Amino acid sequence: MPALLRPAFFARSVHAVAPDLIGATLLFGTVGGVIVEVEAYHHTDPAAHSFRGPTQRNAVMFGPPGFAYVYRSYGIHWCLNFVCEPEGSASAVLIRALAPSQGVATMRRRRRVTNERLLCSGPGRVCEALGISGTHNGLALDQPPFQLFARPDEAAIVSGPRIGITKAVELPWRYGLKGSRFFSKPFREERVANGE
DNA sequence: TGCCCGATTAACT
DNA sequence: GTTAATCGGGCAA
Numbered sequence: 254m255p256a257l258l259r260p261a262f263f264a265r266s267v268h269a270v271a272p273d274l275i276g277a278t279l280l281f282g283t284v285g286g287v288i289v290e291v292e293a294y295h296h297t298d299p300a301a302h303s304f305r306g307p308t309q310r311n312a313v314m315f316g317p318p319g320f321a322y323v324y325r326s327y328g329i330h331w332c333l334n335f336v337c338e339p340e341g342s343a344s345a346v347l348i349r350a351l352a353p354s355q356g357v358a359t360m361r362r363r364r365r366v367t368n369e370r371l372l373c374s375g376p377g378r379v380c381e382a383l384g385i386s387g388t389h390n391g392l393a394l395d396q397p398p399f400q401l402f403a404r405p406d407e408a409a410i411v412s413g414p415r416i417g418i419t420k421a422v423e424l425p426w427r428y429g430l431k432g433s434r435f436f437s438k439p440f441r442e443e444r445v446a447n448g449e
Numbered sequence: 450t451g452c453c454c455g456a457t458t459a460a461c462t
Numbered sequence: 463g464t465t466a467a468t469c470g471g472g473c474a475a
Binding site: 292294300301302324326327328329330332334347349375376377378415416417418419437 | 454
Binding site for chain 3: 302305308309310311324325327328329
């Protein structure tokens with residue numbers, strides 16, 4: 254059994270944590286899968302919610318690492334982030350896609366799709382499949398219903414520009430598991446980003 | 450208070 | 463390829 258991710262895992266730079274989450278397993282209650290796509294957001298980054306300082310919405314980002322920041326996107330969807338770094342630096346990793354592994358039938362029912370590739374391929378889809386909403390904002394990632402397991406082996410990781418933002422568009426802070434078929438969007442080049 | 454826009458998705462042409 | 467849906471956050475007045 255792979256190691257459970259402890260709070261210390263998140264008490265590092267978001268740029269170290271984000272690629273290390275690729276290949277980790279995220280369970281929420283009885284459902285979940287392998288994390289195959291994430292994006293890094295740091296408070297010095299104009300695209301980050303925390304860039305303009307603390308507000309009611311982003312308060313969790315300014316708290317200690319190892320907690321879930323959940324926000325509503327476009328008035329419709331929910332998006333899940335993991336807060337990183339020492340308290341106050343206000344950085345987080347957006348969970349963008351999973352390869353479904355646990356509770357697939359339940360996730361299919363929630364998402365009303367039969368195509369497994371579309372179950373958890375996008376930040377809004379991940380939250381709908383897992384049953385995550387604003388009520389889960391601020392929950393600890395090392396406590397139920399969350400269960401996070403480190404990836405068992407080395408992983409080939411690709412990187413590229415982030416999706417759906419208009420500021421700092423060029424920064425290659427999106428990471429993926431090389432060759433996965435569950436990306437929300439393909440990586441332009443599946444360039445291995447390990448060791449950077 | 451009013452206005453603009455967004456870390457999206459699905460359903461279109 | 464384009465666009466509607468839908469609403470809270472953030473900022474200007």
